[in-house]
């Protein structure tokens with residue numbers, strides 16, 4: 001397949017985990033490394049896209065030519081993502097957003113008590129990609145990721161529909177050699193009337209193929 005050009009296309013990408021404070025010194029987070037999102041940002045910029053990368057707390061260098069917006073919590077990522085998305089032709093949600101945050105962040109460090117159990121009250125975070133896909137004006141072509149340990153394709157198709165996405169990359173994370181926190185990954189790309197399996201390979205190689213599929217589908221939808 002010939003390489004499609006990203007020249008002049010505005011793209012925003014969320015990447016990495018979010019971190020939800022419990023008190024001034026503790027937080028809830030997850031194992032996302034941000035590598036897939038950073039790889040997508042790096043390659044898209046190399047291919048000529050105008051890339052904004054909304055990054056959760058990860059110790060990764062900013063890829064050349066990429067505009068980076070650092071955020072910590074899901075609420076911060078939500079605000080930054082909505083702003084960037086409305087100025088983008090394409091939005092890719094790669095971030096592993098924490099599903100819940102503290103109902104109230106403790107102002108002072110929580111003290112250990114004599115109790116053997118501690119209950120934290122959590123509330124649901126906004127679904128960032130669903131709110132991007134629900135934009136009534138300046139809605140970008142919206143691409144999500146689904147990381148699953150079982151029923152991968154079924155769950156991914158459910159998310160494609162429920163979150164009203166244009167495309168989703170289904171990622172099997174049951175295999176410790178791929179997915180979260182590794183250099184390699186394999187995905188199946190799914191859109192409303194098709195799918196394509198991309199075999200396990202380095203995240204940078206995979207990023208090229210994913211971007212090619214996204215651009216192809218974006219251009220089809222644009223023309224329609």
Ligand code: C5P
Nearest residue numbers: 093094095097126127128129144145146
């Ligand atoms: O529902 P689930 O978290 O599995 O969906 C994954 C997709 O949704 C990813 O694209 C992720 O970036 C996005 N997401 C989001 N905001 C959330 C939860 C997930 O943007 N609060």
